[in-house]
Amino acid sequence: MDLGIKNKRAFVSGGATGIGKAIALELAAEGAAVVVSSREKRKVDEALKDLEKYGNSHYGITCDPTKEDGPQKIFSDIEKNFGGIDILVNNIGSNLGITDPYCPTSDWRKIFRINFEVAVELNNLFLPRMKKEEWGRVLNITSLAGLENSGPVTYCVTKAALTAYTRTMGRILATESKNVVMSALMPGVVITEEGYWRDILKENPDHAEKYLKERCPLGRLGETDEISPMAALMCSEQASFMHGAIVPVDAGQSKHFMYFNYLD
Numbered sequence: 001m002d003l004g005i006k007n008k009r010a011f012v013s014g015g016a017t018g019i020g021k022a023i024a025l026e027l028a029a030e031g032a033a034v035v036v037s038s039r040e041k042r043k044v045d046e047a048l049k050d051l052e053k054y055g056n057s058h059y060g061i062t063c064d065p066t067k068e069d070g071p072q073k074i075f076s077d078i079e080k081n082f083g084g085i086d087i088l089v090n091n092i093g094s095n096l097g098i099t100d101p102y103c104p105t106s107d108w109r110k111i112f113r114i115n116f117e118v119a120v121e122l123n124n125l126f127l128p129r130m131k132k133e134e135w136g137r138v139l140n141i142t143s144l145a146g147l148e149n150s151g152p153v154t155y156c157v158t159k160a161a162l163t164a165y166t167r168t169m170g171r172i173l174a175t176e177s178k179n180v181v182m183s184a185l186m187p188g189v190v191i192t193e194e195g196y197w198r199d200i201l202k203e204n205p206d207h208a209e210k211y212l213k214e215r216c217p218l219g220r221l222g223e224t225d226e227i228s229p230m231a232a233l234m235c236s237e238q239a240s241f242m243h244g245a246i247v248p249v250d251a252g253q254s255k256h257f258m259y260f261n262y263l264d
Helices: 018-029 041-054 070-081 105-133 153-176 196-203 205-215 228-234
Strands: 009-012 033-038 059-062 087-090 136-141 180-187 246-249
Touching: 009 018, 018 033, 018 041, 018 087, 018 228, 033 041, 041 059, 059 070, 070 105, 087 105, 105 136, 105 153, 105 180, 136 153, 136 228, 153 180, 153 246, 180 228, 196 205, 228 246
Parallel strands: 009 033, 009 087, 033 059, 087 136, 136 180, 180 246
Antiparallel strands: none
């Protein structure tokens, strides 16, 4: 299938590692020129090296997007050195190790900043050009935690906010610019090179086994390259009817898909 994004320009926030990197590589393989970002220059350099097999038109930014001026710095850098973008993938997200449901509001602000506010700010900065050029794709990477209790309260709430934002903003964009599409991808639990579950599988196999038995009908966790093809599709010309779509890719991990939990 031709995704129709050859020579399109894409930015993947947090695109130097994990799911973000897999998405960046997938878009590049489809012919897009890709910008990746990370707070660590080493990771940016490593990602750019991996992207080289798809040409030398890719670009890296070392920046902390959660800083007050972070999104604006990223936008200005891309406009100046890359000529703007057609595709935006809002991939950054974390629980920041904040797991206390009674945490102070100062912690809530940190979580909202990384999981919600940064995406909104980047969208507000990049969408005007997309609307002017009458083509664009915005993909927000949320989580199955945005639909149900799956992780710390703070993480679930902020991912739910991003999911709801996508649904409502997708509808608005559909009325404003027919070929500018915002959608969201909700990955299930995926193993990444520096992720929580890679450590758990090694250090606490009993917990991992319990999770796999109770929550994973497939009997295993996902891989990043099982998420990236759907992400590329949702960033493509083929996504022209996906305004506000919320798509889970989780092998049935979400409880609302697990019939055996409530029919037995």
